[in-house]
Amino acid sequence: MSAGSVEPPTPYLRVDLGRLRTNVAAAADRAAAAGVAMRPHAKTHKCPEVARLQLEAGAVGLTVATIGEAEVFVEESGAEDVFVAYPLWLTAESAARLRDLGQRADVAIGIDSVEAARHNGALLEGADVAVLVEVDSGHHRSGADPADAGEVAAAAVEAGLTLRGVFTFPGHGYGPDAREGAAADEARALTAAVASLRASGLEPDVVSGGSTPTLAVTDTGVVTEMRPGVYVFGDAQQWELGVVPPSSIALVCRATVVSHAGGHLVLDSGSKALGADRAAYATGWGRLPAYPDARVVQLSEHHAVVDLAGAPLPALGTRVDVVPNHVCNTVNLADALWVDDGGGLVRWSVSARGRNS
Amino acid sequence: MSAGSVEPPTPYLRVDLGRLRTNVAAAADRAAAAGVAMRPHAKTHKCPEVARLQLEAGAVGLTVATIGEAEVFVEESGAEDVFVAYPLWLTAESAARLRDLGQRADVAIGIDSVEAARHNGALLEGADVAVLVEVDSGHHRSGADPADAGEVAAAAVEAGLTLRGVFTFPGHGYGPDAREGAAADEARALTAAVASLRASGLEPDVVSGGSTPTLAVTDTGVVTEMRPGVYVFGDAQQWELGVVPPSSIALVCRATVVSHAGGHLVLDSGSKALGADRAAYATGWGRLPAYPDARVVQLSEHHAVVDLAGAPLPALGTRVDVVPNHVCNTVNLADALWVDDGGGLVRWSVSARGRNS
Known part of the structure; x- marks a missing residue:
């Protein structure tokens, strides 16, 4: 530490900027080499400066988990494109916040059911907010069955929403020797979701996947976009x-x-x-x-x-x-x-x- | 909820004020009936309004885990007596903060070693800050061996610190069917610690114990003070x-x-x-x-x-x-x-x- 710089009291979180820059660049290079877009998940760092490093390294936009995070990153990091990768169930208040955000940036949200498509569609009438259908690739958290993606997407379109594509989170790749299997599950689920959309006469612009464990083994023949979060810092x-x-x-x-x-x-x-x-x-x-x-x-x-x-x-x-x-x-x-x-x-x-x- | 009151977006933390008041009163009554002082741990709620309820119900002061918490409660809840129940290892900066706090409230801190007594004593020279010796009653986290309490206390006195007493946290009472055993361990450890102090020619003013699980079964013939935290809210x-x-x-x-x-x-x-x-x-x-x-x-x-x-x-x-x-x-x-x-x-x-x- 240089003379004159003040160290805060412990415990405090300390970031090695050189390593952070290297991690951001390495993932950006990997995505670029694979020809897929990088949309890193900002929930990991929650920090506008880190988001700016990611955007400067070529990220097409940011992923966030909540409308509140989206607001912060549009406001403070100059993000022009944010995707709330979460199956939101909107209220009048949260829909108004999204509507406002949609006037300042490209905004998309997740949905994983016909009911949510109809409910959110009604609340977002006339708003500039796109949707991606979440499918479950094996993590068994949220997400529709991939075979139902077309039905959910069609309900969204019918409700007046703009369909951007499909996404999944292969969170079951967090386990010993689990990432190759999870990446294969992800590819299968997204392929099935795309087929389901096409059977409904719909075509996705974005097929979004990825997590830090599966980053290196994701099938880039299937996904068009990756959303890793933890890679910027790493952890135990x-x-x-x-x-x-x-x-x-x-x-x-x-x-x-x-x-x-x-x-x-x-x-x-x-x-x-x-x-x-x-x-x-x-x-x-x-x-x-x-x-x-x-x-x-x-x-x-x-x-x-x-x-x-x-x-x-x-x-x-x-x-x-x-x-x-x-x-x-x-x-x-x-x-x-x-x-x-x-x-x-x-x-x-x-x-x-x-x-x- | 009454008409006109605004509900925040989920997820949010919601407190039932009636139950909170009942919990605060019940613990205060139990302590009063047992003839021991109540010094609730404010780390649970971190909220000046809750602290005020506890002080109004007769708490002699508050327990906190950090100097930062102590500052907040002295500043915002009018607490006049705060005990940092933690084996602090001070720096020049944190000692200055304690020194300042000692001019506005009765302040005590924990120590659990001869080294900490000497180190902190040197940094707190002339400050109005008391110490309690922490002993391990079976949780095996921090705390000196009860048999060594007298040696630690004597080192504190020699370093110019004011000795207030001894304390322990029977955290191993957090387990199925563990609280009676932990309460008995607590009584044994504190009794041994008091004996160790007396063997060094020292007498404690305060013998402090207690946790929410052991609250009802603490040996009030041994402790003079209880420090439960979670009891205000309860949890799963x-x-x-x-x-x-x-x-x-x-x-x-x-x-x-x-x-x-x-x-x-x-x-x-x-x-x-x-x-x-x-x-x-x-x-x-x-x-x-x-x-x-x-x-x-x-x-x-x-x-x-x-x-x-x-x-x-x-x-x-x-x-x-x-x-x-x-x-x-x-x-x-x-x-x-x-x-x-x-x-x-x-x-x-x-x-x-x-x-x-």
């Missing part, structure tokens, strides 16, 4: 899944050693800083780059208890970096990212933090 | 542990049914609204008061997938309430609590949200 989930090497992880929570109780390392990076995520395959509540064999064995709101696997305990007061399990939820806890640009720390605002609706 | 953890009946739970996340994909109920209350906490004993990622047999079987950032155990699916667009697993982390995600006072919804600010340092 991606590390443990073998998707991202620890040397590429661009965000850590910097913590202080506050206790040696019981011969363990106790850090001040608890679940209110790291997030409480722990997937079934995770080996703990976060990983330590400086101690690859260590595990966070206990996490409470302001304590992370670390088993250092026999390494000598760093002294009380030492700063230690922790890679969170799931960076999207980590960033959503923080008001700021502290970005190491090689010359000191710069504060970037997490402007869309907490924008859940 | 307390429900599943049998500590709090669902009819007493005062905070829910109100969500909207956005999808029926796969025959499941899909709500917009994901981990960015509920928090991702799932203890080993939890049966899911939250509970639904209107459907006691239902379980949140899948949680992602903006989706909660619910298995309704055969109940008919409520229609798309229906509002459904979810009790989060761990309310402390839930509240820390929100900027506001929407409080149903019987006549409509009032907005209370979560002023200490994100104050992790």
Whole structure:
């Protein structure tokens, strides 16, 4: 850190700008080489500065999860094209917000049922808002059966909505040795969805898929657009899944050693800083780059208890970096990212933090 | 909800003011009847209005986890006595903040080692800040061995700090059938800690313990002060542990049914609204008061997938309430609590949200 730059109190989120830039460029290059559009998911970073890096690297627009996120990125990052990749069920109020947004940017939303197509279509009458039909490719969260995509799309068109295409999230690629299978499921589901649209006499402009685990193995003969999110930072989930090497992880929570109780390392990076995520395959509540064999064995709101696997305990007061399990939820806890640009720390605002609706 | 009051978009946190008042009063009455002081932990609610209810009900002061929380509650709730129940390792900056706070309120902090006593003592020279020695009663997080409490306390006194007493957090009472055992462990550890202090010629003014699970079974012959947090709201953890009946739970996340994909109920209350906490004993990622047999079987950032155990699916667009697993982390995600006072919804600010340092 350069002389004169002020470090915030721990725990705080620290971004390595060089790694962030490299991650953004690598994914952009991969998409360009495959001839597919890049529409990164901004829910991961919630930060206009990161969005600008993505747009400068050639992203055609941004993906977001909520109307509130869309508003922030149109307002603060100059995004001209935002896709709310979520099966929204609109109210009069949220429809009015979308209508307003549609006058300032290209806006699309997700739908996954005939009912939602009719309901949202009625509320969006005359608005400049497009839709993509979500299909389930195996994650079994939201999304219509691919065979029903045509019926949903036709209902949307009948309700006066502009059909842009189809999308899916192959979230079941988050698992050990799961990404190739999930990518194949994604290709099958999207192919079936496109066939279903065509059987209804409709043609998609966009066939959208992708996630960080499946990014490298997505069938670019099927998708026209990718929506990865986590790739900008990486996290312990991606590390443990073998998707991202620890040397590429661009965000850590910097913590202080506050206790040696019981011969363990106790850090001040608890679940209110790291997030409480722990997937079934995770080996703990976060990983330590400086101690690859260590595990966070206990996490409470302001304590992370670390088993250092026999390494000598760093002294009380030492700063230690922790890679969170799931960076999207980590960033959503923080008001700021502290970005190491090689010359000191710069504060970037997490402007869309907490924008859940 | 009364005519004219405006409901925020889902997902949002909704508080039943009647239940909140009842919970605050019941715990205050229990402490008064037992002759112990009540010092509720404000990390649960992070909300000055809730703190004021606790202080009005006779709390001697507040417990907090960070200096930032202490600052908020002294500033915004009129708290005159705050205890940072955490083994702080101070820096020059955080010591200056504590020193400043000590001029406006009675302030105490935790320490759990001789090193921390010396380090913090040097940084707090001349400041009006007291200390309590933390001991481990079986949760194995932070805290000195009770037998070492006297040595730590003596180091604090030698470093110029004012000794207030000893404290512990019996967090291992969070488990099925664990609270009686944890309460007994707490009593043993605190008794041993007091004996250790006396062996060093020191006498504690305060012997502090308690948590929401152990509240009803704490040995009030040992503790002079209790620090429960979750009791104000309750949550699905307390429900599943049998500590709090669902009819007493005062905070829910109100969500909207956005999808029926796969025959499941899909709500917009994901981990960015509920928090991702799932203890080993939890049966899911939250509970639904209107459907006691239902379980949140899948949680992602903006989706909660619910298995309704055969109940008919409520229609798309229906509002459904979810009790989060761990309310402390839930509240820390929100900027506001929407409080149903019987006549409509009032907005209370979560002023200490994100104050992790």
